[in-house]
Amino acid sequence: MENRDDNFYEANAADVNLEEITSSAKNAKILQQLRDGDPKLHCLILGGLFSNFHVSEDDDLGWLGFFISRSACLHSLNICYLPDGEQQIRNAFSEGIARSQSIRNISIDNLNNDAFTAVMRVLRSLSQLEGLTIWGDNNIDHDGWYELRILLESGGCKLKQLCLSENNYIRNEGLDVLSNGLRGIGSSLKVLTLSDNSISNEGLSTLVEALQTCTSLERLHLSSNDFSSAAAGLSSLSDWLWNAPMNLKNLGIECCSINDDGLHAVVEGAAIHCKELYLDGNGSITSAGLSYLSNAIRSDSCRVETLWLQGIPIGDDGTEVLARGLANNKSVRSMYLGDSVDVSVTSAGWLAFSTALCDTSSVNNTYLSNHTICDIWNEDDEDRPIPPQYISLHLQLNGEHPQYAARCKILMSHPHLIMEPLHQWGLKSLPLAVAWFERAKPCTALTIEDAYSDLRRRILDESDEAFESRELTAMYEFVRGMPMEVMKSRSGLAVAVAYDEKIARIEEENKIALEQRDRKNLELEEEIARLQIENKRLSGIVEAVRKNVGF
Structure with missing residues (x-):
């Protein structure tokens, strides 16, 4: 040739x-x-x-x-x-x-060792390379791992994404190569995927040591490995998450056979750093393990926005545990339960969720309820159960009108606002109460999509007049509940007088309206009587004419 x-x-x-x-x-x-x-x-x-x-x-x-x-x-x-x-x-x-x-991106799938080794040598020249994916069992032996190690450690390319998945024979040599290689690309690496590699406790601990250099890492996917006995490794992962200077947004540890102890070991560090946490498919987790997750998301330090929990047998106990964590959470927007929630969740479990979303026991508790979460089902879950309508309403309200969610729930749950608790702060709380109603006024016009049709419906079925009456009643009770304070305070008295005058004005307007209605009714009655007389007169004339013409 x-x-x-x-x-x-x-x-x-x-x-x-x-x-x-x-x-x-x-x-x-x-x-x-x-x-x-x-x-x-x-x-x-x-x-x-x-x-x-x-x-x-x-x-x-x-x-x-x-x-x-x-x-x-x-x-x-x-x-x-x-x-x-x-x-x-x-x-x-x-x-x-x-x-x-x-x-910019190279993907390798199921090559023999010679071909794999040759490709690794070639990649040393691609300084612009950003992504490397190695899928499947590439039958890599010592030469292949050596070339991969040289590629990663050399720093010739600043990889942003490295994916090694389904390499069931990665073994210790592969993990050592990977760990050393991460030290060469750690400053640039943003996504690391090590799914389905049969990594166990020892391998995870080795990996965590190398992750110390990955200061730019945003996504770490470790799904489909065996962490059933990896509490120590998961604990070291949690320590790294807790202490390392990084910005990890996404942690995937789904389908890793994690049990309650494993979740306890990792969840605290994960919740403080990760915005997305994948725990789905870990069917050994019980309500006891979910209690650790609940405590983690209840913390003020929690950053989790999306939780994936499909495939965990939650039931009523787990639902109630998660609801306690959601009650004070301000970050979680989506908690995907999917087929985790089945017929084992009864009205007791739904009630726990409902209370977390809108605790009606007092106005203050309603205000402190969860106004953040807006999804508990992934739209791709074809068999997802339908929650009670009141839960769907609160979820929609949180999602579509988050800035008004708390006020809407208070107005929906407490038709008559008890003002007595505000008396302990005296008249200085009165302007705050007035301002609250002014900020709540737009709630009467808010709408959400009806779950059973394509139409939108109002959240509060309340007219402007009814809302104004509710506001006046609350302010009137507030002022009348502390008359001595009002008398001592010129501004408070002025407010009281203003509300008295406003009530009097409305009553006077209503009185005038009634008088005008009565006057119109009287005029109508007089007109009807006049018409009846005129009709009678005309009937007489008609009868006389008939007689004169001989009909």
Whole structure:
């Protein structure tokens, strides 16, 4: 075979007929797009189920490497297969990848060790590389792990995302490589995914040591590993979360066989740093474990906004435990329960949720209820149960009108506001009470989407007149409940007089309205009487005319 290096492809690229040098029309089209700089071709998949380039032992691969090296549009390359054929062609392909200035993301899936090792060597040249994904069992041996370690430790590329998933044979050598490698890319790494790698307690502890350098990490996914006996490792993870200077937003430890002890070990540190916490699929967690989660989200330091709890057998006990944590929480907006809540949740469990959302035992307790959470089901859960309507109402209110949620709930739950508790602060609390009603006035016009139709309905079925009457009654009772204070205070007396005058004015307006109505009724009665007389007179005239004309 003629020497196939970059000079060969450069010399023939302009005039070559792509259909003649490729093994399929599909490959020819891909090469044409690369040569023309087609922006639609930003991702290329070699081999596998979704391949858009057929990989063979022909020269297609060499030409592909050449055109990739010249492309400015290709950003992602997924390598699922490389042939064991002509070494010269494989070298040409590798050299083309190494010269690329546009590839930002590389994904490798189920390569043999030789192919994996070759790709790792090539990636050292891609200083612009931001994402590396290694899927499946790539049969990596010592050479492969060594090349990956060199790539990560060299600092030649500043990876932002590293994903090693479904590598069931990662073993200790792989974890050592990964741990050392993280020290090389820790300052730039934002997303680390290590799902389904059979990591246990020892491996997790090793990993946590390396995470100390990952100061930019925002997402850590450890799902589908075995943490059933990893309380010590989870405890070290929690310590790292608690103490490390970082901004971790997302922690995924779903389907890790975490039990109550494991949740106790990790949840405190997780709640203080993570905005999204994935615990779904850990079916060994009971209400005892959920109590640790409840205490964590009750803390003023809690930052969790989204909780995933599908697959945890919650029941009434768990629901009541979670409700206690939600009662004082100000951060959680979504708690996805999914199939966690089934027929085992009765009215007692729903009542606990309802109380957390709107505690009607007093005005103050209603005010201190949860006005933040607005979702407890993921829309993708087809079999999600339908909560009672009053719970849905409060969730919708929190979601659509968070700034008015507390006031609406107070107005809905307490038709008659008892003002006596305010007397302990004297008349200085009166302007605050007046201002509260002014801020609550827009609640009478708020609407939410009806859960059973496409229409919107008002939250409060209360007219402006009814709201004003409620306000006047409350203020009147407040002032009349402390007459001596009012008499001592000129401003308080003025307020009392103002409300007395306002009440008197309204009563006078009502009196005038009644008098006007009575006057109109009297005028109508007189008009009816006059018409009756006129009708009688006209009837007499008609009768006389009939007699005179002989009818």
